[in-house]
Amino acid sequence: MTWFCAKQFFDGVDLHNNYCFEVNDGLVSALLSGSLATESTNCDVQINGLVTPGFIDTQVNGGGGVLLNQAPTFTSLKTIFSAHQQFGTTSMMPTLITDNLAVMQQAGDAIAEAIAEKAQGIVGVHFEGPHLSIAKRGIHPSDQVRAMNDAELNLVTRNDLGKVLLTVAPENVSPDVIKDLVSQGVIVALGHSNADFDTVLAAIDAGATGATHLFNAMSGLQARTPGLIGAALDDERITAGLIVDLLHVHRTNCRLAFKTKSAKGIMLVTDAMAHVGSDLITLPWLDSHITRDGDKLTTPDGTLAGSCLDMIGAVRKAHQVLGIELKDALHSATQVPAKFLGLNDIGHLQVGAKADFLVINDQLQIEQVYQGGICV
Numbered sequence: 001m002t003w004f005c006a007k008q009f010f011d012g013v014d015l016h017n018n019y020c021f022e023v024n025d026g027l028v029s030a031l032l033s034g035s036l037a038t039e040s041t042n043c044d045v046q047i048n049g050l051v052t053p054g055f056i057d058t059q060v061n062g063g064g065g066v067l068l069n070q071a072p073t074f075t076s077l078k079t080i081f082s083a084h085q086q087f088g089t090t091s092m093m094p095t096l097i098t099d100n101l102a103v104m105q106q107a108g109d110a111i112a113e114a115i116a117e118k119a120q121g122i123v124g125v126h127f128e129g130p131h132l133s134i135a136k137r138g139i140h141p142s143d144q145v146r147a148m149n150d151a152e153l154n155l156v157t158r159n160d161l162g163k164v165l166l167t168v169a170p171e172n173v174s175p176d177v178i179k180d181l182v183s184q185g186v187i188v189a190l191g192h193s194n195a196d197f198d199t200v201l202a203a204i205d206a207g208a209t210g211a212t213h214l215f216n217a218m219s220g221l222q223a224r225t226p227g228l229i230g231a232a233l234d235d236e237r238i239t240a241g242l243i244v245d246l247l248h249v250h251r252t253n254c255r256l257a258f259k260t261k262s263a264k265g266i267m268l269v270t271d272a273m274a275h276v277g278s279d280l281i282t283l284p285w286l287d288s289h290i291t292r293d294g295d296k297l298t299t300p301d302g303t304l305a306g307s308c309l310d311m312i313g314a315v316r317k318a319h320q321v322l323g324i325e326l327k328d329a330l331h332s333a334t335q336v337p338a339k340f341l342g343l344n345d346i347g348h349l350q351v352g353a354k355a356d357f358l359v360i361n362d363q364l365q366i367e368q369v370y371q372g373g374i375c376v
Helices: 032-039 074-085 101-116 150-156 175-183 198-207 227-234 251-263 311-320 326-333 335-341
Strands: 002-010 015-024 027-033 046-051 055-060 089-097 124-128 162-167 187-190 239-243 268-269 282-285 288-292 295-300 355-358 365-371
Touching: 027 365, 055 074, 055 124, 055 268, 055 311, 055 335, 074 089, 074 101, 074 162, 074 365, 089 101, 101 124, 150 355, 162 355, 175 187, 175 198, 187 198, 187 355, 198 227, 227 251, 239 251, 239 335, 282 335, 311 326
Parallel strands: 002 046, 055 089, 089 124, 124 162, 162 187, 239 268
Antiparallel strands: 002 015, 015 027, 046 355, 282 288, 288 295, 355 365
16 A cells, blocks of 8 residues: 655546645545645655546547547557546546547447446547538548447447446437436537537437537527537536637637636547657548648548647646636546546545646646556
8 A cells, every 4th residue: 555645636526735645556545624634644645736636538530640440459549548648647438539430430349448447537439410500510520420320339338348438419319218218327418519509409308418629510599599519518407618729719618618617517638639748640531641740630621620739738728717616627538527427446546546637837837647546
């Protein structure tokens, strides 16, 4: 067992000063705070920075030069996770963009292998599509956007994939189907949708609990037509993913989301492509390509194509640019996605939690990453 003593400590909800915590067999086994921590003689590792739970990213298309769609293998999953781990992500949902059934099944098999092998950081899979809206498909290939069939239903309800998140357009997936998916353990998010408010509300009533990349690729908020944006902002049953790269969403809209839903309703995500953690500039995509220009990824016609954002970058922008309190920015990167996924042993640093934590300096840069109490 090892005792760590931190100058600052974020437990998933609140910030504390002078905290000591014990790690035993990869789990947090004890906590000491305040004067007890200061007077403790058990400290093995003294940490001068801020300790926070590791970040949880529910939308990761790629990293390390690899895009999951183009290489749906266990090796790719390890490469993608390693690329994001250096930026504070200790748990992720590898994300498959709309594709054909064969690629979906290959990705499912790779995820199942990762889960069976207890691969570091892989907690499930996010199928973003293919049951979306053509009008709001973004870079998702139009020839693969389709209604759900039995083969796809069987795939997303497999019991060996860990947590399964499925993004659908509610105008193309009925409330009865959503209700059935949720009853079988699938987490349903709404996105890439042009649905009207009543259609969205019916999907939420049926059990949908997420909104995929709020503001992007969804029916807008108008005076008499709230759309998916209005429903996601208003309904407390919805946890909204938000890409805070300040390219996908204007900073005022980002602040509006935090003010409307509070930090507990906003989940920081990256929507990262293969460029994160690599020097990749141009990525082949379908019959075209995606090019990085600074922090922006676009197709040749200027369409945004995912991001090259990492999780510590999202936290930093939320706090330093948007003015979100640090504890709230961290909450949206840790406890909120953990609760959204129904994972009780990550996203916080209470007794019994996995000892997945980060050490961050005053400039909100990653100093160290720990998985199961071991510095990686």
